[in-house]
Amino acid sequence: MKLLVSREWLRNKILTDPDTEIDAGSALMVLEALGVTVPVLAANEVVLADDRVVQMRIALGALIRQLRFQQKLSVAALARNAIVAEDEIRSIEHDPHYAPKPRTLHQLAGHFHLPVRQLMAMSGATRAIDRAFYNEAVRFAARADDLGALNSEDTNVLYAFVKYMNDRQDVK
Amino acid sequence: MKEAIETVDLLNRETQQFEPAILYRGIDKTNLDDFDRRWRPLIDVRIAQMTSPSEIAAANIQDWHWDWRDKAKKRTGQLASDSFAVEIDGITQGLLFTTSAAFARIDEQKGLDIVYLEYLATAPWNRKGFTTRPIYKGVGRVLVAAAISLSHDLGFQGRIGLHSIPQSESWYRDTCGMNDLGVDMNADHRGVLRYFEMTSDGANAFISS
Numbered sequence: 001m002k003l004l005v006s007r008e009w010l011r012n013k014i015l016t017d018p019d020t021e022i023d024a025g026s027a028l029m030v031l032e033a034l035g036v037t038v039p040v041l042a043a044n045e046v047v048l049a050d051d052r053v054v055q056m057r058i059a060l061g062a063l064i065r066q067l068r069f070q071q072k073l074s075v076a077a078l079a080r081n082a083i084v085a086e087d088e089i090r091s092i093e094h095d096p097h098y099a100p101k102p103r104t105l106h107q108l109a110g111h112f113h114l115p116v117r118q119l120m121a122m123s124g125a126t127r128a129i130d131r132a133f134y135n136e137a138v139r140f141a142a143r144a145d146d147l148g149a150l151n152s153e154d155t156n157v158l159y160a161f162v163k164y165m166n167d168r169q170d171v172k
Numbered sequence: 173m174k175e176a177i178e179t180v181d182l183l184n185r186e187t188q189q190f191e192p193a194i195l196y197r198g199i200d201k202t203n204l205d206d207f208d209r210r211w212r213p214l215i216d217v218r219i220a221q222m223t224s225p226s227e228i229a230a231a232n233i234q235d236w237h238w239d240w241r242d243k244a245k246k247r248t249g250q251l252a253s254d255s256f257a258v259e260i261d262g263i264t265q266g267l268l269f270t271t272s273a274a275f276a277r278i279d280e281q282k283g284l285d286i287v288y289l290e291y292l293a294t295a296p297w298n299r300k301g302f303t304t305r306p307i308y309k310g311v312g313r314v315l316v317a318a319a320i321s322l323s324h325d326l327g328f329q330g331r332i333g334l335h336s337i338p339q340s341e342s343w344y345r346d347t348c349g350m351n352d353l354g355v356d357m358n359a360d361h362r363g364v365l366r367y368f369e370m371t372s373d374g375a376n377a378f379i380s381s
Contacts, residue, residue: 014313022294024292025290
């Protein structure tokens with residue numbers, strides 16, 4: 001077999017290619033599902049017990065629901081825009097025992113411009129998380145209004161939490 | 173049998189210099205040992221720290237890394253199977269397993285033979301998601317070019333297919349120009365992975381652009 005591209009062509013392409021992940025295959029999916037690409041456990045991190053995972057998923061549901069309200073999107077519209085299943089969005093928003101699929105989290109992170117690593121942590125796929133992030137997420141969930149349209153205070157709480165997530169996306 | 177196909181280059185992200193690498197068709201004990209001794213320990217650390225034992229057991233994750241070695245053994249002598257490795261200084265930087273026992277799904281080429289990429293992986297130390305300072309860039313470009321070349325060699329005119337992990341979807345869709353056929357609901361992929369396929373025209377565009 002002969003490689004159909006030249007060494008020079010490869011060099012030029014590699015220089016201009018986006019610096020992104022390239023892995024494929026179902027075995028790798030299992031690793032991703034378990035959040036193994038998250039950084040090594042640090043001194044400021046905790047490993048979540050099952051009841052804490054439920055709390056984090058409540059926060060995740062509130063976050064997605066409020067961001068959806070804020071963008072005035074129905075579940076169907078969000079599903080269409082983020083290319084995910086409607087049922088999964090409903091489960092994320094309302095069932096804290098539901099374990100979201102990593103692809104869905106990745107798509108929602110892309111749609112809402114959120115750090116996927118933090119969404120993985122909130123979903124329970126990643127058990128080792130930053131203590132401060134856990135506390136902030138639970139606090140957000142406690143303050144999140146579940147009644148539909150956001151008032152100005154709800155919006156401020158939502159924006160503050162989203163900013164917190166984005167500010168911490170490089171924190172190990 | 174392992175055979176050197178071509179000398180290529182990977183970009184060292186730290187030095188911003190290219191370093192020569194060898195693309196091999198076929199893998200040998202060196203590559204499997206690299207996987208066990210260099211890749212797996214890094215991955216195992218992540219597994220141990222990120223998940224509870226019950227989760228690991230539930231996902232059957234503790235056995236996954238043996239799949240490579242088992243698959244390599246099972247594939248020996250299978251005419252439809254092929255494998256590729258990219259090495260720098262004798263260390264495995266990327267691996268690809270393919271099978272030609274697969275068929276196209278896109279309407280314009282439905283039912284025609286394709287090279288299906290069963291596993292394409294770069295070493296953990298080259299992955300942005302795995303380390304804050306990944307080393308080599310270019311493994312994916314080299315291995316996709318190898319898969320297209322194999323497809324031509326087999327008379328499949330460059331047609332290839334694969335299931336992408338979520339983080340790689342944009343690479344295959346936007347950079348490689350593969351057709352996105354959506355989430356595969358087949359049980360093997362549990363409705364998680366999207367299937368991508370490259371037509372012969374797409375393959376020509378990829379290698380001639």
